[in-house]
Amino acid sequence: MKKGQILNRESFISNLSNILGREMPKEVVHPGLSSTPHLEIYKGFTQAQLAEEFHKNAQVNKAGSGGKIDSVIIEKKDLAKTVAEKLVEHGTGPIIAWNDERFAQWGLTDVLKDAYVWTDEKGRENVDKALNAHYGVCVSDLSLAETASYTVIDKLGKGRSSNFLPLNYVCIVPQSTIVPRLTQGMQKLHEMSKQGINPAAINFICGSSSSSDIELNKVWGVHGPIRLTYLIVSDL
């Protein structure tokens, strides 16, 4: 088939229109929501308060995961030292990081000097490096306080496999990226979409890979990262 095809649309849609007893409308006015409880959560919170809530909820996740998830609030001046500590906390091994200029801006060049940097031009080698990585490092594009979620928005240099394959994960959460909840995340995606920007993937992540499929016993690291650490940076 040709790229960008829609097959069987006419018969399928017209069947639905018949069932609905009218022609397909040219426009539908969304009635809006009859109430807005989702907008009330953490309403009016400052960035510092949202960071506290993010941290608090990450600590709840930590307790629920038997310590597999952790978070600390730090200042930018301590970022390099803390990243260095976290990249040996669960043993040593290969590191993979995004190709992201912010690492250099934040003084992480030296800490990440041995890391494999995702380089799209190298093709599948990136995926193999991610598969064998002991640590992955990323920066949250948007952070949700209510669920302690970080977000990665697909872009060249930020290979998807590097977000899901490493054994341990370190995520830098700039305080300025924290919003109350998924509601604001969805607002951002809505705005982007209105401008014609639809990234190939947007991942909201609030934990490490887990499953309760064996007698409802929670186990960690079924596929992707076993441990996840957030570094919430209060002055970024």
Next chain:
Amino acid sequence: MGIKINNENFKKNLDKNLNNDFMRAAMVKAQDLINKNRTNVLSQLGDGNYREWQKLSGEVRAHVLENLDFYLNQFAENVVKNGGNVFFAKDAKEASEYVTKLAVERGVKKVVKAKSMVTEEIGLNHHLIDAGVDVKETDLAEYILQLDDWNPPSHMVVPSLHLNRTQIKDVFAKNGYSGKDIPEDLAAFARAQLRNEYVTADMGIYGCNFAIAESGAISLISNEGNIDLCTSAPELQVAVMGMERICATYEDADICISLLARNAVGAKSTSYTTFVNGITEEGAADGAKEFHVVIVDNGRSKVLKSQFKEVLQCMRCAACLNICPVYRQVGGHSYNAIYSGPLGVVLTPLLAGYDDFKELPYMCSLCGACTEVCPSNIPLHSLIHEHKRVLAEEKKVSAFWGASMSGAGMVLSRPWMYKLGTGVAPLMTKPLMVDGKIKKGISILKGWTDKRDLPALEVVRFRDWYAKRSKGGNK
């Protein structure tokens, strides 16, 4: 597999499951644990007013159904703008054939697949396997069930709930596992087996929790992260969705997703909430280079036309299974279909017909607990009641049941017959009495006395005793 999971007689299948002690205990444990977590986490949602969220979710889902043609068309247009392709499939056969043909034409040898109820419904795995494609289920439970010779799922969220750790160990042992029946070790074995599959597969297949009409995105919710891996490395990716799984906007999806994880697993969020928007940027080392969405009708349009259309608001969270007193006793396999619990009771006969599933509406006490918890505000117990009405009045599937109800109606609407009947009942049941109790009932009584004794009917009727008492007789 398709919707029906076995060809056994319904009653025989039910009896077999009722004798599976582990499975029955697992259902109780699952219900208790998930409900405890669910109640806790819902109390923390905003100001804890779940009803308000439930109403909102019902509204956004109902709005989409009223305008389904428009939103599906908008969604399809946007998928194409994002570089993807859309195939509208009228039935299971069309959907499976499209995906299989795609795999064969592209020379696909291996598929990594994430858990998806609609791909179970259309029997996709076996189509692919028959075409010589190696299919790897990657959700831990589905992986276990695949290795167990495609054992059918018993729960929508925890499909392997009916298997204990020893049974899982034995299944893994046939595939090279030599450890003990420790969940962490078993999961580590699955991890070691599956991680390489993600990066060597030619094709990734996944379902869709909600499709976003305004952008063409597919949202995917999971704890394991296997779905994200299926969306990462394979260059050819296919999302399969039931046609009703649409949200008009991201804002609508926010309401639905906020309720989905809380109701499904009793958590504020699953570990991964993902939106996939077609093909990746030019030059990217991973992500989809070719993307297809298959939108499946398979009987849903008939449901949309019917008095049961609200069931299409369902988001497959399984909250209704987790609260249902019947599901608690009988387990998922007793419904003989991939959809179980109250949702299955409503949906299965609509998609697969009454002929094989006429018993399902009677697997309900009409207690209404499912309606109470449903995050999509579906009046499930009313729809089940409607099924019973259709079966009795329109399909007349049971001559005995119809005659019984007609007889009961006749007696209950004529006081002299009621008086006569209740007067002679103690005498009529006397031959069934053993040690002052009815232990072996016949006909409709048998269902009760198979499990417990029925107390003897009093010789003096209550209303006679009460009338006498009111006149100052025995108290």
